[in-house]
Amino acid sequence: MQVRQSIHSDHAKKLDTTELRREFLIEKIFEADQYTMTYSHIDRIIVGGIMPVSKSVTIGTEVGKQLGVSYFLERREFGAINIGGAGIITVDGTRYEVGNEEAIYIGKGAKEVIFNSVDAAKPAKFYYNCAPAHMAYPTKLITRADVTPMTVGSPETSNLRTINKYLIPEVVETCQLSMGLTKLAEGSLWNTMPTHTHERRMEAYFYFNIDEENAVFHMMGQPQETRHILVHNEQAVLSPSWSIHSGVGTKNYTFIWGMIGENQTYDDMDHVKIKDIR
Ligand SMILES: O=C(O)C(=O)C[C@H](O)C(=O)CO
Ligand SMILES: [Zn+2]
Numbered sequence: 001m002q003v004r005q006s007i008h009s010d011h012a013k014k015l016d017t018t019e020l021r022r023e024f025l026i027e028k029i030f031e032a033d034q035y036t037m038t039y040s041h042i043d044r045i046i047v048g049g050i051m052p053v054s055k056s057v058t059i060g061t062e063v064g065k066q067l068g069v070s071y072f073l074e075r076r077e078f079g080a081i082n083i084g085g086a087g088i089i090t091v092d093g094t095r096y097e098v099g100n101e102e103a104i105y106i107g108k109g110a111k112e113v114i115f116n117s118v119d120a121a122k123p124a125k126f127y128y129n130c131a132p133a134h135m136a137y138p139t140k141l142i143t144r145a146d147v148t149p150m151t152v153g154s155p156e157t158s159n160l161r162t163i164n165k166y167l168i169p170e171v172v173e174t175c176q177l178s179m180g181l182t183k184l185a186e187g188s189l190w191n192t193m194p195t196h197t198h199e200r201r202m203e204a205y206f207y208f209n210i211d212e213e214n215a216v217f218h219m220m221g222q223p224q225e226t227r228h229i230l231v232h233n234e235q236a237v238l239s240p241s242w243s244i245h246s247g248v249g250t251k252n253y254t255f256i257w258g259m260i261g262e263n264q265t266y267d268d269m270d271h272v273k274i275k276d277i278r
Contacts, residue, residue: 001066002026006041009242013225024220025229026236029206030125035059035115039066042240043202043260046076046130049234050115051084053123057115071111077133078106078113079167079179080126081256083208087124090114096141098124101181103142103166105174108133127206127236129258133175140172147171147180159190169264178259178266184252191255192246195277196269197223199241201261206236207247209254216253219246224278244272 007023015023026038029049035057037048050057064071080089081103089096091110098104104126106113117123147166153159165171167179178201182191207216210233220243221227229237231247239245241261 001037001039004038004040007240009222013221020227020229024238029127029234029236033057040238042238044132045202045204045260047204047236048128050126050128051123052115052117053120058113073106073108073110075108075132076130077108077175077177078128078130079177080104080128081166081179081181082124082126084125085122086118087126088116088118091139098141101144105167105172106139107137109136110139127256129177129179129204131177131260135175137173142166142171155187158188159193160185160188161191168266176260178264179256181254181256183254186252188252189249194271194274195244195246196271197242197244198269200263200268201259202241203239203245203257203259204236205239205245206256207231207253208234214249214251216247216249219244223272223276226277
């Protein structure tokens with residue numbers, strides 16, 4: 001488990017490229033037959049990936065010990081979206097088939113969670129966010145049919161994209177976790193522009209579907225103190241509540257957003273006009 005401390009906006013604006021990357025970027029999300037795990041002190045979110053290839057993967061009691069409990073999800077809830085081949089997640093003996101671009105919510109108290117791929121040649125890739133939880137809500141599989149897509153932006157402003165909300169109160173009850181997947185249309189490059197902050201929630205972005213020749217310039221910082229982080233395929237960025245989170249790609253791409261904090265109101269955003277960004 002990698003640990004990242006919280007960071008003050010006054011400190012963040014003094015960082016150089018390497019330091020910004022060390023604080024905010026998670027470079028390796030997927031490793032074959034393993035889980036990765038980054039624990040951030042920003043709202044105590046845990047971000048990572050699980051990629052079973054030739055064997056099953058579980059997050060064992062060693063993590064429980066690091067969290068000061070007896071097992072990983074004793075006091076936490078968990079959301080994952082599969083961006084790889086067909087997968088199977090077994091939660092305390094109940095089997096869920098989680099296909100490409102399907103998701104699972106696992107409620108607080110699940111003791112044994114086992115991740116498998118159906119075909120080692122096309123392994124499942126579960127990107128997950130995990131948050132402290134006070135209530136045990138039921139575990140739920142979320143399929144494409146549960147998700148209402150919302151198309152925003154336009155080709156003229158290079159920001160035509162579809163926001164698919166997977167873990168929102170209308171789809172699944174959670175304590176605080178929200179998650180979704182946004183796809184940029186061909187020829188569109190900008191996500192979340194015009195941009196926003198939300199002082200009441202932190203957010204993590206995970207970028208994928210980026211080939212080797214391309215990258216995304218992720219924008220962060222207070223709206224009048226912006227910085228960028230160069231993000232390559234299957235990398236994630238932590239966004240504190242004071243930071244904008246937006247990005248421009250050298251080609252279209254997809255990303256998963258996840259939020260935790262005071263509320264689960266998707267539209268509760270502090271919008272920033274493009275003319276006011278610095
Ligand atoms: O493209 C977008 O715009 C998004 O996907 C925005 C995120 O969902 C977000 O930042 C929610 O707060
Ligand atoms: Zn946001």
